[in-house]
Amino acid sequence: MQDILINWAPQETRVAIVENGAVQELHIERALERGLVGNIYLGKVARVLPGMQSAFIDIGLERAAFLHVADLVGHSRFEPGGNGNGHTPVPIERQVFEGQSLMVQVIKDPIGTKGARLSTQISIAGRLLVHLPQDDHIGISQKIGSHELREQLRQRMQALVGTRETGGGGGFILRTNAEDATDAELADDIAYGRKTWATIRERAFSVPPGTLLHQDLNLAERVLRDLSNEQTASIRIDSRLQFDHLKAFGQEFTPGAVGKLELYKGERPIFDLYNIDTEIERALARRVDLKSGGYLIIDQTEALTTIDVNTGGFVGARNFDDTIFKTNLEAAGAIARQLRLRNLGGIIIVDFIDMARDEHQSAVLGEFRKQLGRDRTKTTVSGFTQLGLVEMTRKRTRESLAHMLCEPCPTCGGRGQVKTARSVCYDVLREILREARQFNPKEFRVVASAAVVEMLLDEESPHLAGLSEFIGKPISLSAEPTMNPEQYDIVLL
Template sequence: MSEEILINITPMESRVAVVENGVLQEVYVERPQRRGIVGNIYKGKVVRVLPGMQAAFVDIGLDRAAFIHAAEISTREGNAVESISALVHEGQSLIVQVTKDPIAKKGARLTTQLSIPSRYLVYMPGSSHVGISLKIEEERERERLKQIVVECMRAEGIENAGGFILRTAAEGARREEILIDIRYLRRLWEQMAEQMKTAVAPSVIYQDLTLALRTLRDLVTPRIEKIRIDSRETFQRVNQFVAELMPELADRLEHYPGERPIFDLYGVEGEIQKALERKVVLKSGGYLIIDPAEAMTTIDVNTGAFVGHRTLEETIFKTNLEAAMTIARQLRLRNIGGIIIIDFIDMEDEEHRRQVLRTLEKQLERDHAKTNIIGITELGLVQMTRKRTRESLEQVLCEPCASCQGRGKLKTPETVCYEIFREILREARAYQAEGYRVLANQKVIDRLLDEESGNVADLESFIGRSIRFQVEINYSQEQYDVVLL
């Protein structure tokens, strides 16, 4: 399987695309004014304690105060968490790390359990634990890596100076490479510890890397064959970063100097546009409808034009299998997080249900975000969760429609006409006027002068006053004003 990473840099934004066999799998967008803050460490100030919620709000210098739960402050093991009032008080300074970006109307989520990532390791200053990514499955390799970290910590004299987690990328890493990471993380932590002593709350202590450098640290696996960058300046910066920390990637870096935009060359732009649509067409002729909502995302599977060649059950099974593979890709591509409900087409055969669920699980194994399939409900719906840390692609690139206020529907011209009639009646009862002028969208005015002209005449006769109409080209279909003459 061929995998590539494409990095597109402009002064306005940075974008990264992960492409497998020519098909876009993931896309990341970062804009200077809206950089994600997950992983950033702040010296914040507690502005409000909420005993009933076992939580507190902390000012870290953003527009909205961030939220921290008592469990993210408490040092107790297990389920016994101290009272939030015993842990913090208003006005107190607190060193915190962002675990979730602010999303919609929710503030950032915080923890005091700090962690700092490098290529192979995550350093945890407040822990003494050495852990290993679950994606490294071979027991012998897990033991080898753990032994290397323990020996390196002993050699550096830092046995009691924090803990480490070995990342998936550490599989097969040499002792020298892991030692370099340990030294880098320790130097970084010492600098931060000094800054924490003098910093005034609220202030930034540590900012995560830019998108291009985070990509190298977090997304590059042995399967990635090429990393193509279309900015010479960024390419040079990445080259320097790789030479210092990831020399094994040097031969995979490539500067793309072509005239044609790199995302156009690989068909990424078109795929991004498709990822913003509700409907996803399957090769078989079936389709998905993806509806993100505040509480969850629902995905509906339909057979569409696909009729199969044998039986209805076979048609449904093949459609659901293709849907399972497509859903896993769409979750990554759209970066959909939280609760996800999938309504596969009903299957009578228990073995078919098992295979569809297994296909979904298998495809999700390649997802960088943590996923968990809870199972199938009595109604035949698949319940799952996907860890949400950053905004979805739709939230980054779109905003609620000004006309429909995010409903995805507009009132019909007919409905708006009847609202206007009711408004005129209210005005006629409340105020004395010579007549009324209605300002509205072209479609609404057209209907008032055509299909509703009889109703307009009846209304004029009933209130004893004239009604005039004026098209406002800047008005949306639902927008209107009734003006007294």
């Protein structure tokens, strides 16, 4: 069973999903930095890029958003051509043009230097269904069990949806929690999706490009719609105002979750119940310690995330092979949890400790896939490569926890390391020599951090004196406490 804790403040909402006393997922939404996934805009085509089969769309954000031909409604349309079967896909430059107004939906938040990813295939999420107004397809969540049950649900939905000729139609996908829904509940969700779509379409005719037509629910509301399930024992929130709002929202849209909603009245902050703030600090650290004494090293880069598993101080098993095997088994569960906690996405490379026995490799891979099966975000695991690495991907739709809460260090620029004081000293000496060849001041003054000045006065003083004699000018030193270790200035006096 799981508990969901909601810590609400006007500027920030934080949600933690806790299972067996351990935090499994963290979700953070800030009022001034709210995510865009699910938002629907009236956009304007700013530029078409035939070479990339993409277009940049202005939706009123700081950066233009990105639309690929595969995300266009009807992208699978073909025209006569010569690719072997007599047909070739219609290129994007034949489907959109600069200045055109397009209704688009954000499917991936802006991440790093990349703009938002868009689709013209609009989807409107309800409690039980996702409405696809431009489609006529009836889909069923893959997590819903047997083939017979899926067919029954599909037939029920087709009867409820009807056809466009009879005033119905439209596409719908049944969410996992619709498995036991009644026809009346499904009909209510169908009506909600159609009503929302009608409002969006009507608004699109009367507003200029760059306008937000529809905004997805806030994080607290999405807890009831998306995060709560049959495994949820309680949903506790520490704000009376938001508790009343969620109760009213839940009674209308998610009646099954309302009974689990509780107002937290404790004196301690709600996140102190499970030391969640401490868990957030750990989720920002590079090193993750395992109970056995082993540890993980997690490095997040622009291209991919690497995770290295080490035995550390674990020597408890009977032999070395068993020690490695048990460390890797524990690491498999810990890595799956860290991926959820940190919301790491994209390409992920896991370097488990090398295992000599094939059955150990298979067991670790099986455990890893089992643990990843609990992830609500789509993951794909490719297995061990020839180098003994596990390659996997995790769908990335929003910023990772580290990117949301942190920024690159102003001292090292995100490298994670700075030059030594000696390296900076030698940079200073070279710069003085370069300046002496171009200018003829009375004196050179070096302004640098205390550590650099101290080294120039101590260990590097012979080299400084030798340079002063060589250029025939005095060199004075000045320590500046506000300078970072790599900064320095050469002042000509």
